[in-house]
Amino acid sequence: MDKEQYLQGLVRKLETSSPLPFEEREQLLRLPLTLKRFEGGQDIVSEGERTKQCCLVSEGLVCRYKIVGDGQRQILSLHLPGDIPDIHSLLVEQMDHNLGTLTPATVGFIPHEAVKSLTRSYYRIAEAFWRETLVEASIYREWMVGIGRRSAPSRIAHLFCEFITKMTAIGLSDGVTCELPLTQSEIADALGLSTVHMNKKLREIRQAGLVRVRSSRLTILDWNGLCELAEFDPDYLHLRRSSKI
Amino acid sequence: MDKEQYLQGLVRKLETSSPLPFEEREQLLRLPLTLKRFEGGQDIVSEGERTKQCCLVSEGLVCRYKIVGDGQRQILSLHLPGDIPDIHSLLVEQMDHNLGTLTPATVGFIPHEAVKSLTRSYYRIAEAFWRETLVEASIYREWMVGIGRRSAPSRIAHLFCEFITKMTAIGLSDGVTCELPLTQSEIADALGLSTVHMNKKLREIRQAGLVRVRSSRLTILDWNGLCELAEFDPDYLHLRRSSKI
DNA sequence: CGACATTTTGAGTCAGCTCAATCAGTGTGG
DNA sequence: CCACACTGATTGAGCTGACTCAAAATGTCG
The missing domain is CATH 2.60.120.10 (Jelly Rolls)
Known part of the structure; x- marks a missing residue:
């Protein structure tokens, strides 16, 4: 409209x-x-x-x-x-x-x-x-590094970090929680993983208390822990400095 | 000069x-x-x-x-x-x-x-x-697909196809043979593989009669077979039509 | 309440990994 | 010309992260 x-x-x-x-x-x-x-x-x-x-x-x-x-x-x-x-x-x-x-x-x-x-x-x-x-x-390039050289848990964490950072940059997240309208299958297809393996490793990340993922919503519980697991450094997104979380 | x-x-x-x-x-x-x-x-x-x-x-x-x-x-x-x-x-x-x-x-x-x-x-x-x-x-994007979804032999074959195609496009190959000044370690790092596994799968490709790789030189013995293994389609290189092999 | 998509779990398999040698090629100094 | 050093290629022996198959559990929505 x-x-x-x-x-x-x-x-x-x-x-x-x-x-x-x-x-x-x-x-x-x-x-x-x-x-x-x-x-x-x-x-x-x-x-x-x-x-x-x-x-x-x-x-x-x-x-x-x-x-x-x-x-x-x-x-x-x-x-x-x-x-x-x-x-x-x-x-x-x-x-x-x-x-x-x-x-x-x-x-x-x-x-x-x-x-x-x-x-x-x-x-x-x-x-x-x-x-x-x-x-x-x-x-x-960053995705290629992830798929080629990072473990499954690290890749999953990285996707979460990137997604919420981008959502925050366009005003669709407060930096802590956002919609994540992706099935686990789709996340797996983005990360070069099988759905089953994706599911199992996601559970570990959840149980480690890093994130909550429920009905299409992602909530970050431990940003530092997640970034560490992901080796996430937002420089590659080349956002305005103020847009970073 | x-x-x-x-x-x-x-x-x-x-x-x-x-x-x-x-x-x-x-x-x-x-x-x-x-x-x-x-x-x-x-x-x-x-x-x-x-x-x-x-x-x-x-x-x-x-x-x-x-x-x-x-x-x-x-x-x-x-x-x-x-x-x-x-x-x-x-x-x-x-x-x-x-x-x-x-x-x-x-x-x-x-x-x-x-x-x-x-x-x-x-x-x-x-x-x-x-x-x-x-x-x-x-x-x-093509590399990402390879690393994420293709087997090691397919990725190796794909790299060979891409490399000789690009070398041919700039006149450094006749489309059959070219310099390949890469160690197996370097190829492995490009494909998201370990050096050892890369070596073993490369041997299979050699033994299947698809290529010869010797002292920094790549020779294609079976272009169709190699392309098939690699699922190589040069469109993604967006070369001039005449540049294709 | 169904019907369907998605998530979760278990069991077994395998591609690709690490570790550890060994072998081959190349260059260097004596 | 040979001994030595070094880099790269090759091979063997396990190991394991990720895969497949199959089924059950859970949501979701008309």
Whole structure:
């Protein structure tokens, strides 16, 4: 409904590094946005597609994923409101992965020309979008380290730390508790684990008194302990200093 | 020595998607470049640093990596001549990982202002650099899928497929054989495996007649078999069509 | 109250790990 | 030319973290 509000989320994100001039912010807020509602578990864009628009997550939780030959899924990233997870489609012809919803979600579609016209007219806007994609790459690197070199409990803790930090940064958490609308299967697919193993290790983390996870809600009981287990250092998220918990 | 030749490699890469106008290409070829020679196994830039220049790999093999708490290393990407692996330092203040050489290497340093001045003056150059970082992100995603969801033999095969494809794209391989100046330890660190297991599975791949690996040289004996084992589909590299093997 | 998705638990298996040698290649100094 | 040192590759012997399969328990929601 309130398109400008959704674009505000985008602008806030783009201004993480430095504020934009009034005119450029206004131009962004005036981007054409076609809202569409999705169920949970639906694909927004599929591997192989060539799109002419990009999508702004407005409400809900969205993820990238790939399916390998034997049917296993790897979730590659999570996207919260304010993200444009397929901004890369501006410059790279073809989707090499899928983009889907994890919860019911509202997604706003913005034509490529509209964005391209802004990035070509205002280098600050181009740099802000570019920077966002660089931060995303930085998150990929951190996930790769986790999947490649950390134990299951450490990975789980790391996901919790990252998730609540990002939720806090966009005002959807107080830093202690937040919605966590992910099934254990989905978390496992993001961490490169099996669901069963994920469940067992999560129980240990719970029993160690680090977090409470109940009916789609995550509550941090021992932030320091969780960070230590996760080896979590939020630098890789490249947030504004004040956004850290 | 031949700075312009090194910059040619960069230009060729930037023109993967579409050729640049004469003037813009000339500007790129005139970028100031300070060459520096490194031994193998040296750090070029370290985690936490804030740099005022970015580095163009000119000769040799360079990698990104992180070290986790217990001392294990995860190699995050490999960079061949023509790459600017820390172009992100233009827009993201702080290095969140290390950049180091795997072989003796020549690296050219370019001041940030010089690059920024070009990207701000010519949107095509900005988009070409941006696109390169997007392709890199795409490679991260593919590696993440491998580490998270593929077996050790499949991951090893995938690395071979990717490496020779990239070497071929820059003219350092005929598509059948190329230098592979990586120790088994280093390959293991890139794939999230232990050195010992890597060695054993590599032997199986060799014995299956898929590749020959001897004294820093990789030779493909059965490209189709290797691709099948790896589930390798070069789309994620977003190369020019003609560059594919 | 069902019907369905999700979580939890147990049991057994296995891919990948660690530890510990050994072997091979390369370079160095005498 | 040989002894020695060093790095990297290879092999064997357990060990274990994570996996699969199967079933039961618990939520969730129309």
